[in-house]
Every structure is written in structure tokens, then in C-alpha cells.
Amino acid sequence: xxxxxxxxxxxxxxxxxxxxxxxxxxxxxxxxxxxxxxxxxxxxxxxxxxxxxxxxxxxxxxxxxxxxxxxxxxxxxxxxxxxxxxxxxxxxxxxxxxxxxxxxxxxxxxxxxxxxxxxxxxxxxxxxxxxxxxxxxxxxxxxxxxxxxxxxxxxxxxxxxxxxxxxxxxxxxxxxxxxxxxxxxxxxxxxxxxxxxxxxxxxxxx
Amino acid sequence: xxxxxxxxxxxxxxxxxxxxxxxxxxxxxxxxxxxxxxxxxxxxxxxxxxxxxxxxxxxxxxxxxxxxxxxxxxxxxxxxxxxxxxxxxxxxxxxxxxxxxxxxxxxxxxxxxxxxxxxxxxxxxxxxxxxxxxxxxxxxxxxxxxxxxxxxxxxxxxxxxxxxxxxxxxxxxxxxxxxxxxxxxxxxxxxxxxxxxxxxxxxxxx
Numbered sequence: 103x104x105x106x107x108x109x110x111x112x113x114x115x116x117x118x119x120x121x122x123x124x125x126x127x128x129x130x131x132x133x134x135x136x137x138x139x140x141x142x143x144x145x146x147x148x149x150x151x152x153x154x155x156x157x158x159x160x161x162x163x164x165x166x167x168x169x170x171x172x173x174x175x176x177x178x179x180x181x182x183x184x185x186x187x188x189x190x191x192x193x194x195x196x197x198x199x200x201x202x203x204x205x206x207x208x209x210x211x212x213x214x215x216x217x218x219x220x221x222x223x224x225x226x227x228x229x230x231x232x233x234x235x236x237x238x239x240x241x242x243x244x245x246x247x248x249x250x251x252x253x254x255x256x257x258x259x260x261x262x263x264x265x266x267x268x269x270x271x272x273x274x275x276x277x278x279x280x281x282x283x284x285x286x287x288x289x290x291x292x293x294x295x296x297x298x299x300x301x302x303x304x305x306x307x308x
Numbered sequence: 309x310x311x312x313x314x315x316x317x318x319x320x321x322x323x324x325x326x327x328x329x330x331x332x333x334x335x336x337x338x339x340x341x342x343x344x345x346x347x348x349x350x351x352x353x354x355x356x357x358x359x360x361x362x363x364x365x366x367x368x369x370x371x372x373x374x375x376x377x378x379x380x381x382x383x384x385x386x387x388x389x390x391x392x393x394x395x396x397x398x399x400x401x402x403x404x405x406x407x408x409x410x411x412x413x414x415x416x417x418x419x420x421x422x423x424x425x426x427x428x429x430x431x432x433x434x435x436x437x438x439x440x441x442x443x444x445x446x447x448x449x450x451x452x453x454x455x456x457x458x459x460x461x462x463x464x465x466x467x468x469x470x471x472x473x474x475x476x477x478x479x480x481x482x483x484x485x486x487x488x489x490x491x492x493x494x495x496x497x498x499x500x501x502x503x504x505x506x507x508x509x510x511x512x513x514x
Contacts, residue, residue, distance in 0.1 A: 269500060
């Protein structure tokens with residue numbers, strides 16, 4: 103399927119409530135891909151049923167801060183007194199193995215990745231409308247009206263950053279969005295700048 | 309399927325013998341696309357069974373040269389004393405209707421399109437190897453060894469121009485190549501620069 107050998111770093115991002123997680127799950131259920139999900143690292147306590155290395159890598163605050171200091175976090179942020187982030191070494195390991203590494207992260211984190219990994223593919227998962235986003239947040243039923251209003255304001259600011267991404271995929275239907283992401287990955291592998299060297303080599307050999 | 313409304317101009321090109329025509333036919337048989345094929349114009353005589361406007365638009369030498377003079381040919385070339393080319397007006401008409409217009413043309417013609425239509429998507433259909441190309445030309449059985457050798461030399465020069473294209477699709481298997489082209493078209497429609505304006509409008513309306 104792929105023309106080149108190195109894996110791609112695929113950054114899925116977008117406002118909270120847009121359904122990034124659902125799109126990512128649908129993507130991983132699709133056939134004919136070679137995707138791996140980058141497990142995040144956090145300082146929060148594991149919840150019942152969560153396994154270290156599956157949902158998250160659970161570390162202490164000291165360990166996390168040491169990683170930041172050593173430049174070993176690809177991106178990170180602090181929410182409600184806990185760190186969340188992507189350890190760089192795991193990502194690089196998988197890319198070298200030719201895997202497509204998928205990050206599903208907040209807009210703030212995606213902007214950090216953009217500074218460090220120029221070659222990554224940035225996909226903005228967008229709501230079909232602000233109304234749709236609001237409805238989705240309401241239907242979760244876990245947040246106050248005030249919190250939902252705040253999230254919508256934040257989403258609008260984040261949508262204002264969509265121009266920083268390579269692609270915009272509107273999450274009108276989850277399977278459609280996942281299909282588009284697969285198409286983007288295939289197309290990216292066929293890009294001339296990624297294939298030309300390998301292709302020239304191929305022709306010399308014969 | 310598409311996020312934006314204007315159609316894309318898709319230029320399929322590559323060395324003679326690479327199987328451009330077969331890939332294009334497979335592409336048009338696929339479902340879920342909105343592709344139209346741009347019929348070329350020529351000054352050569354119609355062959356038995358050929359219909360004006362289907363295989364080619366058949367015109368006189370004078371008509372063709374007038375079109376060149378008026379800047380109404382998107383690309384053209386002369387082979388064995390006959391002109392072949394793509395009339396610009398038909399292409400523009402279809403693009404405005406939101407169709408994806410597919411040109412299947414020689415490398416020389418693709419270079420002309422590149423100068424005129426910066427926004428077109430250039431896809432280089434490449435042989436898996438020079439050997440494969442040679443074998444294909446042999447199996448046609450219509451050309452002398454000398455002619456095949458010449459074609460291979462020309463193909464090598466044309467492959468040297470692959471870096472001018474946006475994508476390289478190796479024609480290892482026709483269905484695979486057609487799949488990749490569909491993926492490229494979907495991905496191109498999701499590109500931020502094509503979608504951002506429409507997307508912003510969508511969010512303002514609500």
C-alpha cells in the first residue's frame with residue numbers, strides 16, 4: 103500500500119466535543135492500514151480497569167517534569183493539576199518501524215507538535231456547525247450550561263486555528279470522516295517529495 | 309463526498325507504455341466519484357467506429373491552428389503531422405459545474421498544463437521498473453525493436469521529470485493505482501487551503 107518506507111505521524115486534533123475519539127476508533131477498526139495509536143502519558147491516578155501502557159502511561163509528577171526538562175515530551179499540557187502528554191521516544195520508535203503513528207490530541211498540543219515535527223500530517227476534525235458541537239456537549243449530560251458555554255467559546259477560538267492544519271475533515275458522519283483520513287494517509291504516501299528518492303533508486307537497480 | 313464546490317483538474321500523465329489509459333478506464337469504473345473525461349481534439353481522420361466528441365473532437369488543421377492562436381488550447385502537440393490537444397473551454401465548463409475533470413496526456417502536454425493551471429493536480433503514472441515498461445511495449449507486438457528502444461529512452465527522460473508532479477503512482481496493479489488516485493482526489497478536497505473559506509462561512513451562518 104505504501105510507496106515509501108518511513109511511517110507518517112498523523113495528528114488528529116480539533117475542539118473538545120467534536121468526536122475525535124470516536125473518529126479515531128472508527129479509523130482503527132478499518133482494514134488495510136498499518137496504524138498505531140500513541141498512548142499518552144499522565145500524572146493522574148489510574149481509574150478502575152485502566153492498565154498502564156494501554157489507556158495511559160502512568161507516571162509521577164517528578165518523572166513527568168524530568169521528561170519535560172529533558173525535551174522528551176513531544177507535546178504536553180496541564181489540566182486540573184495533572185500533566186498529560188505524548189512521550190517522544192515511543193513515537194520515534196514506531197515511525198522507524200514504518201508504522202503510521204496516530205496522535206489524538208488537543209489543539210494546544212497539536213501546535214506544539216507542529217513546531218517539533220514539520221513532517222507530520224495535521225488533520226483538523228471539525229464540527230459540521232457550532233450548533234452540532236453544542237448539541238453534542240449537551241447530550242453528554244455531564245456538564246453545566248456554564249461549562250458548555252465556555253467550551254463552545256474555546257471551540258470557536260480553536261476553529262480559528264484550523265488554517266494551521268494541512269487538512270480539515272468535517273465530522274458529519276464518523277465513517278465518512280474515517281474514510282477521508284485513510285484517503286489522506288494514502289495520498290500523503292504518494293506525494294512526490296516522499297516517493298521520488300525511492301522511486302529513482304528502483305529505476306537505477308533494474 | 310466533497311467539502312468544496314469547484315471541481316479539480318486531475319492530470320494523469322506518464323511515459324508511453326505505462327498503462328495510463330488502462331488506469332484511467334479503471335478509475336472511471338469505480339463508484340462514488342464525479343469524474344468526467346476531457347475529450348481531446350485532433351486533426352487526424354476519424355477511424356472506423358470513432359464518433360466526433362466521444363473518442364476525439366475531429367477538426368481541420370485550420371481550425372486547430374486558429375484555436376492555438378486564440379489561446380484556446382490548454383495543451384497540444386503534433387505527432388506524425390497531426391495535432392492533438394485539450395480544448396480549454398470544455399475543461400473550464402466542467403470545472404465550474406463542480407466536476408472533476410481528468411486529462412490523460414503525455415508528459416510534454418502535462419508540462420504545458422502546469423504553466424497554465426497552477427491549481428491542477430499532477431499525477432505521474434510510473435512503471436514499477438524500466439524492465440516492466442519494456443516488457444509491456446514488447447507484448448503490444450506493434451513496434452520494432454528499434455522503436456521500443458527509442459520509447460524506453462524517451463521514458464527515462466520523462467521519468468526524470470517526475471519531480472515536477474504532485475504525486476507519483478506506481479502502476480504495479482491497475483486497481484491499486486486507480487484506488488490511489490481516488491484517495492488523492494478525496495485528500496485534495498480536504499486540504500485546508502481548499503476548504504477553509506467555505507468552512508468559516510458554514511460556522512458564521514449558524
